[in-house]
Amino acid sequence: MANEKKCTNAKCHCTVPEHEQHCSDHCKDAAGEKERASQCDCEHESCALNYELAQGSMPT
Ligand SMILES: [Zn+2]
Numbered sequence: 001m002a003n004e005k006k007c008t009n010a011k012c013h014c015t016v017p018e019h020e021q022h023c024s025d026h027c028k029d030a031a032g033e034k035e036r037a038s039q040c041d042c043e044h045e046s047c048a049l050n051y052e053l054a055q056g057s058m059p060t
């Protein structure tokens with residue numbers, strides 16, 4: 001079983017391949033901006049779901 005590595009953006013819940021640090025260019029940029037956003041906005045499904053949970057919004 002391969003180790004799953006998490007995106008280095010602390011706000012991000014995505015997993016990334018062993019040789020990658022970020023799941024997307026968005027997270028690569030966010031890592032340099034330091035805590036600017038309260039939620040990851042990479043638009044990957046795992047983060048989008050987490051975002052809805054954090055907002056407490058009901059699915060339509
Ligand atoms: Zn993310």
Ligand SMILES: [Zn+2]
Nearest residue numbers: 007012023027
């Ligand atoms: Zn990410």
